[in-house]
Amino acid sequence: MSTVIMSEPSDEQAAMQHYLVCGTEDCQENGQFYCNDCHRPLCEHCRDEHVKNPDTKFHEIVLYRHRKHQLPVEKCKLHPTRNVDIYCKECKIPICSKCSTMKEHHRHEFDDLEEIYTEKYALQQGEFSKIQKDFLPNTKSLKSDIEADATKIQKLMESIRTSMKSEAESLKNLVDEVSSENIDHTHTMEKSLLEMLKSQETIYDDYIAYLGKMSDDFEHHLSLTNHKLLFSETLKIKTIPETTKPVDPVFTAGRFSKDDVAKLLGRVNISNAEPKKRKIQPMEAVTTQMKSTEKQLEQSNEKSDMKQTLSLSSSVTKVREYSVPGVGNVHHVSVEKSGRLWVSDYSGNLVQTDLQGNQLQKIQTSGREEGYHTATQEGDLIYTDKGNKxxxxxxxxxxxxxxxxxxxxxxxxVHSSRIDGDILLGMNMTQKNYWGLPVKKEAKVTRYSKAGKELQNIQRDNKGQELYSDPDYITENINGDICTSDYKKRAVVVVNKSGQHRFSYTGQGSLFIPYGICTDVLGHILVCDCHSETVHLLDQDGGFLSIILSSQQGIKCPLSVCVDDENNLYVGQRNTNTVTVYKYLQ
Known part of the structure; x- marks a missing residue:
């Protein structure tokens, strides 16, 4: 008859059970105690009975979590009817009780093998706990970090490749432009030289005609009967006119190599900086991080739930108005998380007000009719200074x-991203010629980290064409798209996070003069059209949805729009210092 040893639940498994059942036959109570000699759980009543029983009153009874773990059954190789349950400290081997009486173990010291097994079991249980609570979460976190780095590298390299193609296309265009100018110059030079030679031909044609006339005159004099005239009148021949040979144009070939072109286009290099070791966090930090991640997921789910429940209202409702002291009009609005406003006007006045419209501070800036300030998630305000760059x-x-x-x-x-805190800047630069006169204006969008490190430049599309003329207002959509309102292009220009052109919105057929722009939690794009005195509502892909605000709502030349965390729409206008707040989502 074989003996079956039932495995006991671990501490974690026991904690997960509703309760541990008492090991006494027909007893179903909670076995919160444990007999180390019988190796079975006991309820409070059975423990008391166990202590009273003369056969078991000297057994060691402890709380279940302090129990000794039962030694697995192993038969002695020398005495197959005996179980191994003793440890010889001298020989350092497990033996049975009969082995301990043999002469090989005479006067040796012995330990209870079960005590050693319990100690070792506790140590292994501790190591197992470390795996579950420390090593495994840490390793998974490092793996996630690697996956995030891989995704980041892929996006970065794709962005670099796009920039390289754009730079190459731009260089090709410049080569074509310079080559075309040089060829045009040869035509001009050829025309000038041919005109000079034609003029010299005319000089000699005239001189040949003159010589013909002189020949006729000589012939006439020689044929006269009155030879006295021949002596009285002397004919003189003009000298042959001098002309110059043209200086032959010489083509000086450009001297360049593959390395020269590579220098023009730039290279991708790996920094010489030592790679940083990934940080392995202590168990407490891992636990805290897991809690933080759970909180972020919870917040993300809340936003997702809110997005699912929101939709466009059938009508737009005015909520309140602010009269902002210290400004003549409202060219741009930034709303802090606290609800306080920053408002700027055409004269460079930048004013902060509280929720009641009271002025808190006022700054004189070089800004005019641009979206040159933005509130960050940390509660700061960032603004541009055009004069000092x-x-x-x-x-x-x-x-x-x-x-x-x-x-x-x-x-x-400027715009502070609500996704990652990055700073997006719309910028321009005017190139000047030798005499200091403006000849060309360039524009671009640059991404900086929240610490101010330059990360990305977006200037041309995949065909090398300039994307921007004047990116006067800029914002970011929920999918990472960068949306700019370009006054001179008469368009809303949208690129994805990698800088690839997605679409341009140019209005609904009539003249479109875009000013302020913003996006909302549903991915809508809202942009002011100063020409039609309306605010256009677009979907995430640039599709026109509706005129959300017009003169019907009392709007006159809207210049700025902004949506706060409560999905309220703030609108500023040209000829008033009033900021009007609307509800358009439900």
């Missing part, structure tokens, strides 16, 4: 500091 940051304690220097480029519009 700087970006400033204002902290909630009203401290103003320099944040980003833009070099030769003039910063026009």
């Amino acid at each position: 700087l970006i400033y940051r204002i902290t909630p304690d009203r401290k103003i500091t320099e944040f980003i220097k833009t070099g030769e480029w003039t910063p026009v519009s």
